[in-house]
Amino acid sequence: MSTSNLDAVFLAQRLPLLRTLVRMVKNPSIAEDLVQETYLRVARTLLERRIDHLEPFLFQTGRNLALDHLRHLRMQSRTMLEDVPFDVVQAVPAPGSSAEDQLHAEKLLERLGATLEELSERQQRIFILSRLHGCGYAEIAEQLDVSASTVQKELKLIMAICVGLVSRLEETV
Structure with missing residues (x-):
């Protein structure tokens, strides 16, 4: 197909596409931007x-x-700290956090990281x-070409x- 075919199809389907995207994102302005981006992506493809x-x-x-x-948007809402400078976040003391708690948390993260590195590549990607990234089972399955x-x-x-690791660490404290 040529770009002229794309132009014809795009012009014929622009409004239905826009309505579909407005229903999805609940914002006409963003939907319009997505329609334009769609055209560019398809043209590039x-x-x-x-x-x-x-x-x-x-x-x-x-x-x-x-x-x-x-x-x-979902990821951004989960991490509202993005709007706060990193040095400000680091300067806020954790409530009731003692040196022992911090050491325990560091040890836990270190062991958890080491444990995750022992997982297969597919398991790491799934995790x-x-x-x-907040992806659901179906989305991950599609990306990895496996079943949900x-x-x-x-x-x-x-x-x-992970839970077993945390349990073992809690027993040693």
Whole structure:
């Protein structure tokens, strides 16, 4: 398909795409930006490879961009500290935090990090996508080309390993 075909399909589907994205992101201005980004992404992809079914590809690209936007908002809301300078955050003392508590927390993080490094590459990716990026089972499964059930089982195993480590550390304190 050529760029002129993309232009024709885009113009014909722009409003339905915009309505879909507005429903997803609940903000007409952001949805409009996503529509424009969709066009640019699809045009760039057309330069690299052939797309047989342009209309569904256009909508899927738009939905993926909207989901990325929503995921970013969700992560941003989880970490509201982004608006506070790092040195200010570091200067705030933890309530009731003693030197012993800090040492214990450092030891826990160190052992947890070492334990996570012993996991397979796929398990590490599952853990990072789930716990740090907030991705769901289906999304992780799609990215790793495995079933959602596999992701769920792997994550359950990983969490059991982490909980076991914490339990063993608590016993030594």
